[in-house]
Amino acid sequence: MINPTGFMKAVLLATLMAVAAMTAGTLHAQTAAASASAAAPTTEQRLERLEAYVANTPSPGEALPGPGHNGWMMTAAALVLFMTLPGLALSYGGLVRRKNVLSILAQCWGIAGMVTILWWLVGYSLVFAPGKPWMGDLRYALLHHVTSAPNPAYAPWVSQNVFAMFELMFAIITPAIIVGATAERMRFAAVMTFTAIWMFLVYIPITHMVWGVDGALNGLNNPHALIKSIDFAGGMVVHMASGWSSLVVCMMVGKRKGYGKEKMPPHSMVLCMVGTAMLWVGWYGFNSGSAMGADSIAANAFVTTTLSAAAGTLVWAFAEWVQTRKSSVLGFCSGAFGGLVVIAPACGYVTPTGAVIIGLVGGILTYLAVVKLKVILGYDDALDGFGLHAIGGTVGVLLAGILASPEVNPKLNVLAGKTLWLQQLEAIFVVAAVAVIGSLIAGVFVRLFIGMRPGTEGESIGLDLTEHGEEGYIL
Amino acid sequence: MKKIEAIIKPFKLEEVKDALSELGIEGMTVTEVKGFGRQKGHTEIYRGSEYTVDFLPKIKLEVVLADSLQESAVKAIINSAKTGKIGDGKIFILDVDEAIRIRTEETGEKAV
Numbered sequence: 261m262i263n264p265t266g267f268m269k270a271v272l273l274a275t276l277m278a279v280a281a282m283t284a285g286t287l288h289a290q291t292a293a294a295s296a297s298a299a300a301p302t303t304e305q306r307l308e309r310l311e312a313y314v315a316n317t318p319s320p321g322e323a324l325p326g327p328g329h330n331g332w333m334m335t336a337a338a339l340v341l342f343m344t345l346p347g348l349a350l351s352y353g354g355l356v357r358r359k360n361v362l363s364i365l366a367q368c369w370g371i372a373g374m375v376t377i378l379w380w381l382v383g384y385s386l387v388f389a390p391g392k393p394w395m396g397d398l399r400y401a402l403l404h405h406v407t408s409a410p411n412p413a414y415a416p417w418v419s420q421n422v423f424a425m426f427e428l429m430f431a432i433i434t435p436a437i438i439v440g441a442t443a444e445r446m447r448f449a450a451v452m453t454f455t456a457i458w459m460f461l462v463y464i465p466i467t468h469m470v471w472g473v474d475g476a477l478n479g480l481n482n483p484h485a486l487i488k489s490i491d492f493a494g495g496m497v498v499h500m501a502s503g504w505s506s507l508v509v510c511m512m513v514g515k516r517k518g519y520g521k522e523k524m525p526p527h528s529m530v531l532c533m534v535g536t537a538m539l540w541v542g543w544y545g546f547n548s549g550s551a552m553g554a555d556s557i558a559a560n561a562f563v564t565t566t567l568s569a570a571a572g573t574l575v576w577a578f579a580e581w582v583q584t585r586k587s588s589v590l591g592f593c594s595g596a597f598g599g600l601v602v603i604a605p606a607c608g609y610v611t612p613t614g615a616v617i618i619g620l621v622g623g624i625l626t627y628l629a630v631v632k633l634k635v636i637l638g639y640d641d642a643l644d645g646f647g648l649h650a651i652g653g654t655v656g657v658l659l660a661g662i663l664a665s666p667e668v669n670p671k672l673n674v675l676a677g678k679t680l681w682l683q684q685l686e687a688i689f690v691v692a693a694v695a696v697i698g699s700l701i702a703g704v705f706v707r708l709f710i711g712m713r714p715g716t717e718g719e720s721i722g723l724d725l726t727e728h729g730e731e732g733y734i735l
Numbered sequence: 736m737k738k739i740e741a742i743i744k745p746f747k748l749e750e751v752k753d754a755l756s757e758l759g760i761e762g763m764t765v766t767e768v769k770g771f772g773r774q775k776g777h778t779e780i781y782r783g784s785e786y787t788v789d790f791l792p793k794i795k796l797e798v799v800l801a802d803s804l805q806e807s808a809v810k811a812i813i814n815s816a817k818t819g820k821i822g823d824g825k826i827f828i829l830d831v832d833e834a835i836r837i838r839t840e841e842t843g844e845k846a847v
Contacts, residue, residue, distance in 0.1 A: 355781075523786045525779060590781055631783030644782065 316555035318416040325410055326417035329553035333418045333426055339545025340429035344368055344436050347542050350535025351593070352440050355643050358527035359722025360444045361732040367439040367451050372432045374452060378459055379428045386460075387467045388414065388427065393476035393486065394465050400424075413473040413481075415552035426549060427467075434463055434498045440643030441506035442513045444524075447714050448727045454509065454706045461698030462505060466691055467497045477687045479675055488675055489687035490664060492561070493550035495605025495656040496691045503650025504695035506641060512703040513712045515640035517719045529589050536593040540569055543600045547607040560668055561607040564615035565600065568607075571619025572599020572626075579627045594648070598626035601652030606660035609672060614663040621659065626652045654692070657684050736831040736844060737805045741796045742770070742824040743816045748794050754811040755798065762847070763798040774822030793824060799831055801844045 301309075301321060312319050313326045349368040353361045375383070385400035388411075400406050403424060411420040418426075435455040442451070469475040470491050472482075477496070479488030491497060516524065526532055547565040551558035576595025577587035602622025603615055610618065630647035641647060661684030666672040675683075706712060713719065718726035725731065743751055748765065755763065769790035776789040800808055809826060817823055836846040 524784070525781055525786050584780055586780075588780070594782060635783060 313417055316417055316551075316553035318412050319410075323410045323412050323416065325408055325419040325422075326553075329415070329417040329555075330419055330422055332554035332558070333415070333422050333549060333552065336545035336549025337422065337426040337429055339542045340426065340433065340549065341372075341542075343539050343542030343546060344429070344433045345372055347535050347538035348433060348436055350531050351539060351597075352443065352532075352535070352643050354528040354530065354532030354535060355440075355526040355590075356443050357524060357722070358732060359724055361527060361531075361724065362728050362730060363448065363723035364439065364443060366448060366728050368436045370448065370452055371436050371439070371455050374456065375432045375435065375459065376428060378456070379424070379431055383431060383459065383464060384424045384427065386464045387431075388424070388472060390472070390474045391468075393469065393474060393484075395468050396472055417553055423552070430494055430498055430546075431459070431463060431467075434494075434502045435459065437498070437502035437645055437649055438506050438509060441510035441641045441645035443642040444723065445516045445642075445713055445719055446513050447711060448723075450706050450710050450712050453710050454702050457702040457705055458505065458698060461702055462501055462695050463497075465698075466501050466694055469690070469694075470496050470687075477690060479683060480671055487683050487686045487690065488680075489657075489683045490609060490660060490672070490675065490680070491605045491657060491687075492608040492660070493547045493604040495601075495653045495660065496687060499601050499604060499649040499653025500657065500688070500691045501695050503646050503648070503653050504692045505699040506645025507639065507650060508696050508699040509703050510641045510645070511639050512700075512707065516642065517716060519640045526590065532593055533589050536597060540596055540600060543569070547604060551608055557608045557669055563612050564603055564607045564610055564618075567612055567615040568603035568619030568622070569596045569599040571616045572596055572602070572623035575620050575623035576627050579624060579631075583631075594630065594644070595623050595627070597648055598623050598652050601626070601649055602656035602659070604653070605656045606663065609660055609664035609669050609676075611663075611665055611668055614665070618656065618659045618663065622652050622655050625655050650692075654688055657688055660684065736799060736834060736847060737802055738797060738799045738829045738831045739805070739808055739812070740827040740829065741798075741812050741816065742768070742793050742826075743796060743812070744818070744822065744824060745792055745794045747816045747818075748796070750815040751796060751812055754815040755808060758804060758807055758811055760798060760800055760804065760808065763796055766795045766797075768793050768795045772822070772825070791822070799834055799847045801847070 305321060309319055309321050313329075316329060345368060349365045352368070353364045356364055380403055382398060382401050384403060384406065385398050386396050389396035389399045391397035403421070406420050406424050408419040408421055410416055410418055411423060415423050435458060438458075439451055469477040470489070471478060474482055474484070476486040477489045478485050479490050518524075543565055544562060548558040548561040551561060573592050573595040576598060577591045580591040581587045599619040599622055602618050606614070606618055626648050629651040630644045634641055634644070634647055658681060661681035664672055664676045664680060666676045714723060714726050741751070745767070752763065769792055771789050771791055774791065776787055776791055779786045779788060798808065805828065809828070812826055833842060834844075834846040835842050
């Protein structure tokens with residue numbers, strides 16, 4: 261009689277031996293092929309490459325994607341998309357009246373589709389190809405030459421096509437932030453046309469200047485930069501660009517009908533909380549992903565992101581409690597949002613304590629901008645694109661210059677010091693100026709050729725029905 | 736026949752329903768309504784924008800019954816719905832001309 265367990269063991273052993281024999285054969289064949297090629301790397305060279313991979317430093321040999329860094333960057337790219345769809349869409353969607361909830365979702369999704377196609381067409385190339393200090397050339401148009409091989413200028417161990425998709429997600433969320441400023445009153449066609457023009461006049465030049473390999477403001481990677489500024493994860497590229505544009509375009513579109521007279525409370529604080537919490541989660545991809553690999557800088561960014569979001573949450577809720585004796589869910593959401601915005605340019609450069617300081621300062625300043633400044637100046641920045649992103653982004657860029665530490669990020673050795681904040685200040689003026697002027701031009705074009713608003717009646721009925729022919733809630 | 740319309744606090748509905756059922760009242764109609772009386776609304780603040788909410792959520796309960804039950808029904812509602820605080824609601828009593836049960840076509844007090 262055969263013992264079943266013994267039989268299984270015998271089968272297993274035989275299988276293992278067969279696999280071992282085949283593996284040995286393959287290895288042997290590979291070794292033979294390698295020794296046949298002329299310049300076989302020595303063991304030392306191979307070790308050097310391996311060390312470069314582990315440390316996420318430029319590869320001494322052929323540029324191949326490293327699976328760990330690539331894996332993290334694909335995850336991070338998906339997380340940044342998650343920030344817009346559905347994070348920002350829900351965060352904004354909950355804050356508008358119920359008759360306009362779908363218009364926000366449609367604008368976010370429409371922008372995601374359109375910017376993706378623009379990115380493939382020329383956007384990626386104009387931002388990340390070398391060219392002029394303010395714009396790249398067209399060598400990567402249609403993602404030509406953008407393959408799974410890394411582009412060592414940006415990320416030595418990440419496939420360039422993954423890098424291009426990661427950066428695409430930033431290009432999507434930036435114009436999507438602006439739709440908050442013009443919420444509840446701007447036609448869909450106007451939003452889409454404005455975004456298309458704005459990408460070329462504002463996003464592409466700013467991003468090339470800040471992050472492009474030969475960009476005018478790229479202090480860390482371009483030795484010939486005009487202004488040697490730093491921006492780790494998009495304080496200038498995403499938040500200042502969208503925030504300063506928000507101010508311009510919300511004034512050009514004008515106030516919502518009935519603003520200041522009618523009640524315009526959020527229709528669902530639950531949706532807003534869900535969306536904002538998703539934003540916080542997605543922000544780990546945004547900030548830690550900006551390290552371009554799963555390295556020690558990414559780890560630091562993960563910590564600073566968390567601490568600044570927490571500090572912003574607390575200080576905003578506390579400010580509310582001082583003013584009204586109540587801390588609201590919208591207060592927690594706004595504070596976390598403010599803390600996340602303000603740490604973006606600094607997250608890979610500052611210590612945990614630096615992050616807490618940045619979160620506290622950013623939280624209180626965005627609170628004052630949203631709750632006080634907006635009322636004093638009287639513009640209708642519906643969902644606070646300016647108060648959160650322009651103020652938070654600008655403050656963050658400046659504080660990054662003050663608190664950046666070479667102990668956290670050794671790349672800063674050449675820059676950090678007494679004058680970095682002055683470089684940051686100069687970059688702030690350049691970025692804000694490009695955003696304001698570009699948005700003015702794009703806004704004038706839309707006003708002349710498309711028309712900004714849906715008309716008084718359309719606005720009263722709500723954009724969901726007049727612009728999209730559907731309702732958010734059938735109850 | 737009388738119709739009793741009571742506007743009550745929403746969280747008191749179960750108690751009022753039980754109190755009326757104990758009297759042998761077998762049916763009632765309930766609606767979620769909004770309104771205000773002496774209890775004024777409240778203020779909501781969203782990022783610094785203040786909104787006064789005048790209309791507060793209440794429950795409107797309607798029950799039609801025989802004249803003989805009116806007094807005890809009113810007492811039952813008062814006892815079960817009262818908290819003693821402003822905003823407890825109101826009771827209105829109306830005359831009812833006729834009542835008809837659709838299934839059997841019975842009329843009058845037999846139908847309620």
